[in-house]
Amino acid sequence: MSTEGSPIVREGPILRALQHIGATFLFALQLLAQCGPALARPGLIVRQIYNAGARSLIIIMLSGISTGAVLGLQGDNLLQRFGSENYLGIAAAFGLLKELGPVLTALLFAGRAGTALTSEIGMMRATDQLTAMEMMAVDPLRYVAAPRFLGGLIAMPLLTAVFNAVGLYGAQLIGVEEMGVDRGAFWSEMQSSIALADVRESIVKSLVFGFVASLIAVYEGYYSDGTAEGVGLATTRTVVASSVLTLLLDYVLSAVFL
C-alpha cells in the first residue's frame, strides 16, 4: 500500500483485519447464494468431495491411528493410577469424539485440502480462467467456488468420522492388546456412557470447522492477486487463518455444548 493514503484512516493491522473479515463475510453471502444453483450439478460437487475428502484419507487415517494409540497409552497410564483402566474406552471415545477428532481433522484438512483449494483457484485467477468464464457468461462463483466449498463442507464430517473410528481402533489396539485392558469392559463402558449428544457435538463441530476452512480456502484463492507470489501468500493465509479460527471456535462451541 502507498504511504500517501488518507491521513485519518491509517491502515493499521486491526483495520485491515476488520476489512478482511467484512470482505470474507460478503463473499460468504454471495457464495451461499450460488450454492443452490450449484446443487444442480452434483457431478462437480462429487468430484470436489473426492478431491477434498478421498485425497486426505490417508493422512487422516494415519493421524487418527497414532492419536488413538497415544490416547490408549497415556489414558491407560493415568487411569491405572486410580485403578480404573476399564474406563479407558470412555476416556478415548470422549476425547476423540468431542475434541481431538473434529479439531485435528480440521487442522489436517486446512493443511491438505485447504491449501490445495487455495492454490488451485489462485492459479485459475492468475491464468485468466475465472475471467474467461465470466466472458463465457458463466459465473465462476457458481461453477468453481460453490462446488469446492460444498465439497469441503461435506467432506469434513466424513473425514472426522473416519478419524474417530480409526482413533478408537488405535486406542483399543494399544489399550487392550498391549496394556491388557479388558476388551469387554473397554467397549461396553464406552457404549453405556457415550450419549447421542456427544456424537452430535462431534458432527456439529466438524460441520462448523468444515464451513470455516472451506470458506477461507475458497475466498483466499478467489481474491489472491494473480501472481506466483500472491498465490503463495494466499495459501499461507489459508492455513494460518483456518487453524487459528478452528481452535478459537472449538473453545466457543465446547462452551456452548456444555
Next chain:
Amino acid sequence: MTSPEHRAAPEAASDIVVAAEDVHFAIGGRRIFSGLTLRARRGRITAVMGPSGTGKTTLLRLITAQAYPDSGRLTVWGRDVTTLRSREVFAMRTRMGMLFQNGALLTDIDVFENVAFPLREHTSLPEPLIRDIVLTKLHAVGLRGAARLMPAELSGGMARRVALARAIVMDPELLIYDEPFVGLDPIALGVILRLIQKMNEALGLTSIVVSHDVHELETIADDSYLISEGRVVASGTPQELGAGGSPIVQQFMSGSPDGPVPFHYPAPDYAAELLDGAAAPGEGP
C-alpha cells in the same frame, strides 16, 4: 494519413457494433485512456495497434464490461455498457467470443471439454450434436486430433488455437482477439489469419483484433487504429496508416525506439535519478 476524427463513409447507426467516444479511464492511479474515440463496424475487421502497455487489453476489458470507463461514452450494440445490469452484461457476453492473450483454457478439463464448455452451459443440445460442433471447430483450427489432450500438454500456440475454437463455438456476432499472433509458427499464423478473414466473410462476424503485429494486421484489417498515450493517434485503413507521414506512425511501423512514442514507462529524469539515487528509491516491487 487521417486524423483521429477520421470517419468512414456515411453509415447506419446499427452498423456500429462498438463505439467509444472520448473515453477516459484510470487504474491504480495511472491514467490509461484520456479521450479515446474509436468504432468497430459490423462485418469488418478492426485492428487496434499500439505499443506494449498502452492499454490494448484494458480497452478489451472495457468493451466486455469487466471494467467501466470513468467518463465518456462506450456503447456496444448501441447500448451504453455502464447502464447494463449484470444479467444484461451476461446476455451481451453470450453474443461475444473472446480470445485471451494467454488462452485461458480451463486446466482441469481436456481440450474437447474446453471447447464444449459454453455449449454445455448455455444450450441443452444432445451429446452427438455437441460432439459434431466441437470437432468441427477443432478441425477448423487444425487440432481435431488433440481433442483428448489436457491443456497442460499443449504448446502455447496450440493452446491459443484451442481457445480460438472455444471462442467461436457459440457462433458469436463479435469476436475479440487479444494478441492472436504471438507465439504462432508461420503456418499456424497463416491459418489463423485466414480463419479470422474467412469467419468475417462467411458468417458476417465483426472482429476486433488487438496486436502490435503491424504487418500481419495489414493483410486482413478493414479499419485500424493506432493507440498511444491514452488516445488514438492515427486511424484509417492499414494502407493509409502505412502511407502516412506522421512521425508516430512511422516510428511504430518501422519499430524504432526513438520517436514520439516513448519506449520507456513514465519515469523521472534519468540523469537526475542516477545522481540522487540514494535519496529517491523507486516505488514498487
